[in-house]
Amino acid sequence: MFDSVLIANRSEIAIRIIGACRELGVEAVAVYSDIDETAKHVRLADEAYHIGASVARESYLNQEAIIDAAREAAVDAIHPGYGFLAENTAFAANVEGSEFEWIGPPSDVMANFGEKTKARKIMRRADVPIVPGTTDPVESVAEVREFADEYGYPVAIKADGGGGGRGLKVVQTADDIDSQFENAKREGEAYFDNASVYVERFLENPRHIEVQILADEHGNVRHLGERDCSTQRRQQKLIEETPSPVLDAEIRADVWEAACRGTAEADYVNAGTVEFLYQDGEFFFLEVNARIQVEHAITEVVTGIDVVKWQLRIAAGEELSFPQSAVEPRGSAIEFRINAEEPSEDFAPMPGEVTTYRPPRGIGIRVDDGIDQGDRIAPFYDSMFAKFISYGEDREEAINRGRRALEETTIDGVPTTIPFHQQILTDDRFLDAEHTTKFVDEDFTVE
Structure with a gap:
């Protein structure tokens, strides 16, 4: 070590x-x-x-x-x-x-997953389902039009180096192709120094499912179960939970195995996340996040496996010491991202001094934060300053503990996303697990 x-x-x-x-x-x-x-x-x-x-x-x-x-x-x-x-x-x-x-993972592996067309080729070789689309960059509007004629509208034009929604343009009709093709290329160049784009079928109401993996340099790959990250705004996650409330046992096992196959095919080492879109009983590869994820905490509380310590051990050359059969997620966990934002003002960041900070405590609650009372939320960085994780024997108990945690919290000096989280936990669509990645942006009114 x-x-x-x-x-x-x-x-x-x-x-x-x-x-x-x-x-x-x-x-x-x-x-x-x-x-x-x-x-x-x-x-x-x-x-x-x-x-x-x-x-x-x-x-x-x-x-x-x-x-x-x-x-x-x-x-x-x-x-x-x-x-x-x-x-x-x-x-x-x-x-x-x-x-x-x-x-972290080797730089050449990161490079492969940083270019989405290369990532799609890797997953195709590993027999991982990918959204129907091109595995090479498209060079012209005519290629986009040809694809749309075959698969129908809407289609997505995506920056090859993109992520987090940047460089993604949705084409609803043939009249939009020219402008959206140029917009996607322009954003790819601006944000990722890569103007290449590819095209794929656009899933209109998917859920966002991701699988946490660990892989060592000795050829061992383990999955630690899946997370459901469908509660998003502008493709930025707000609430994550594990397990996904919509996957049945067969689909769940298929998703886990697909993530491991793709990871092994890429010669991946260290912690990473294989992300999928799920809709109408089918799942498709989205991307690999070649790093630790914000939401790794919910995986840790249901598996008892410390993902960050394993990052250190793997980088030091150690072999994963547990078989896949030893990974037995228990219960349910939900993570609430606590951001210094004003939800009623389109989640505008609101930095400032946190004059009072009393986070939740008690059974079934974990708090990962970056501040103490009296600290300032700086305007130069991401507005998230804490994560509250609730966990219980099942989803209902995790939700109820989440409600308690949010009610017990006192934060003064900056607005936070807590009122939004509390509102979500009273919404029948979330409670019944009927929400998709479009839920907050299109079907939810922040009070």
Whole structure:
């Protein structure tokens, strides 16, 4: 095992990694920007190094500054967390080419999954269902039109390097093809430095299902069950739960096995998430997130497996010590993302000082956060500052404990997404598991 690890991140995920390091007897080294000099992750780390100005591009996205800090601290490895540089292939390759171990999948694997057409080819080879579409970039409007004539409308034009909804354009009629083709290419170039696009059939009311996997360098792959992340706004997740309330036993087993096949085909190593869209009894590969996920906590509470500690162990060369048969998820868990946002104002971010912070406690509740009372939510980064996880013997108990947790919480100084979560937990469509990824954007009114 490593003696020391630098965490190239901040807030909640940095604190989560610090905790895993501490339990393994590994020194945790933090980095911080100007505004984060006194942040909670800095206070908890064994050491901390300044890496630049408050804006992310000059600090948490500054590859040279992070590697310089790692050298100054003389660490053994670098953990990127999620966001920032976590899926940056160039950064992963830079770390791999340095004296440090990279705690994540190999950079070439990341590159393959970063380009969606390559990812689709990998999954097709592994006999994983993919949404009908092209596995090579399309070069012209005529190719999009030909595809739409065969499969019908709507179709989706997607940036090859896209994700999170960016570079995704939906074509409803033939008249939209020209403009949406150019828009998708333009966004792909702007956000991902890749103007290539591909086209696929558009699923109008899917659910978002993902499978947590762990894979080691000795050829072992394990799944840790699935998560349902269908409660989203603008393709950004708000609530996640496990298990999915809509999969039957046969489909569930098929999804798990497909995720493992695709992971093995890609020579994947470390933690990752294979994401699918599910509609009308069918599931289709969406993408692979080659990193730890925000919602890994719900998987941990139902399986008892510490995903972050296994990231460290795998990067240190250890072999997965448990067989697939030992993974037996029990009960149900739900994660609520607590963001400093105003839900009634289209979820506008509202940074500021948290003057009162009393998170929930008690049986069936886990809190992963990045702040203490009196800390400030900075305007330069993601607005999520905590995750509340409720878990119970079944979905009903997890929901009821979630209601209690949200009611017991007191947060002053910034608005939060808590009222939204409370409203969701009274909505019959959510309670009956009838919601899809379009639910919040199209069928839900925030009060």
